[in-house]
Amino acid sequence: MLNFSKKLIHWYLQNKRELPWRQTKDPYRIWLSEIILQQTRVEQGMPYYFSFVETYPDVKALADAPEDDVLKLWQGLGYYSRARNLHATAKKVAYEHKGIFPDTYKELKKLKGVGDYTASAIASICFDEAAAVVDGNVYRVLSRIFGIDTPINSTPGAKEFKALAQELIDEKDPATFNQAIMEFGATQCKPKNPYCLHCPFNEGCIAFQQGKISDLPVKKGKIKVRDRFFNYLIFITPDGQTMLQQREGKGIWRGLFDFPLLETEKDLPEARFRESVNSLKITTKEKSIRFSDLPVEEVILQQRDPIIHKLSHQKLHVKFWVVKLSEAPGLQTIAYERLGDFAVPRVIDRFMEDFDFKDFL
Template sequence: MDFSKSLIQWYLQNKRDLPWRNTVDPYHIWLSEIMLQQTRVAQGLPYFLRFTEAFPTVFDLAKADEEQVLKLWQGLGYYSRARNLHKTAKQVAFDLNGVFPKSYKELLQLKGIGEYTAGAIASFSYNEHVPVVDGNVFRVLSRYFDVETDIASAGAKKEFAGLAAALIPKGEANIFNQAIMEFGALQCVPKNPDCSACIFNDSCLALQKKKVNQLPVKSKKVKVTNRYFNYLVFSDADGNTLINKRTEKGIWHNLYEFPLLETISPERDEAILELIRNQQFAENEIEGIALYDNEVIRHKLSHQHLHIKFWKVKVKGALKNGIDCESASKFPFPIVIFNFIEKVWA
């Protein structure tokens, strides 16, 4: 039995029962693909269910307020996905009368939809003969065929897409693409795959050459930036605090946070105290400043490591634009701040 037939047979016996696999609705497939980018299925599934309940159609999503979308997305990370999702929904709803394009080339014209997502929708919804190349597909193909091309190199995606396209059985793009992605997610996993239980253990070139742990080749290293955040949790006589919308481009764009004091390097607590007292974050006189916890919270993003401290800043009188805790918690926050709110104000 050839590679493609064996793979599809494995898939039919081992696939997970996931809601977006029980439909050809491009709206649901698009939602799931955006949510699962750089996200595990177990983490993304509850969000998919919440989104489809809150926004049953692309019109519902398009008409929603961005803050509502970001609030539902809270905790899933890579928030630009949510903002782009909202923009694409508006384009489909208002420019295309709610109808997703029915071909790969037309899908690429939508904002926020690249080759991978267009291929997924085109093959899963319309069974168009186009490959879908994600990290799982890179891994399966590089190992099975012993392809040493650096997957971070400029021509890698085109090379692997060509190889995948040649393997798709005629009229079976939908099931083949699902199968190879699922195989990479469940069987041909990144670290320590169980090759003894693999259906391809007699034909996989990487296994035969003892190169499984060396493939796929990926040489590009991610440069990580360290940032030092001090969040100022103001508290006035009425128990109100201050929150700001993060409007600058970059991480957490359009999410909310406490007033932020960022330093370029780790500073002693005494230096932070002095900076808080000397900078005018609020008009009120400061009564006292204290750390909520002496432990630094380390929050890792793909290209940045954030070192976070929360400071309680008690002030005299009423804060201008102060907000009570219950109202504040309804806004969309980065998950590290939301978790702090839940812990401190629950």
């Protein structure tokens, strides 16, 4: 389509939103915004962008922060490996690149957490390199206008859309073109109820002309969601202390903190739970004790029905149990006033909002 980029940029200049990261070409801020915006809506990411810029004004400030602080600031945004990669890359740039970001797509892509999309975005926006971005918006816009039904989440699809975007990009102003096509997808060519009637491309839009707007883009395969059953143990000592553990391994919420946890195959009846929990090993800071060897005074279930917490690949059934101890356990404990210092999953943060330790002292 001749003139595509001209029309697109014209539309953009008249319709773009004023966003904080559009006021700068500073690679640190562009990089930060792009990581935050991965699989995340602008409105959801914006508050996090502000707090990161304020807390860590430059890449060195971020590099020198403790990882747990970065995780805490990221709390609630999800996909926490982004925060760990963000921190690792900040260290890399600060101390192996002398605080200067790489200035090409090829070099940017070598950074942790920077894939094809993000490398293209930074290279084009900060350094005017003609590297086409392909994100969810671009897939949608191109699949509809050009009537392409190749599944966007297939290898052929990825190649086809990337090549098309690269063909269409305005090599004189790749920064504006890339942001324009994404903005167009986000606010005009939306997933549901796009504004086709006053779309500048509707005459040439294959999907619109053929009434296939709701059929494009095509996405293959449905993800399966796994049910999991979590029983969180909120220990309470006579002097108002509780226990937290930091999650390790490869699963969800790696690096975040949560309460000692008994995971079960099903939603156990209360009696079965009280039986099973006895053999649970409680571990904080490398020391570990069997639940049954603890000075347990009382175990109180906090809700009859589990709290349902949905993730992209898991459906969590969560119960919280208060465990009153008659004396301090031989494990590391923390004062409940300090719970707010730790990055915790949303489901725990939300539960703590209307939970008062004082009720159990």
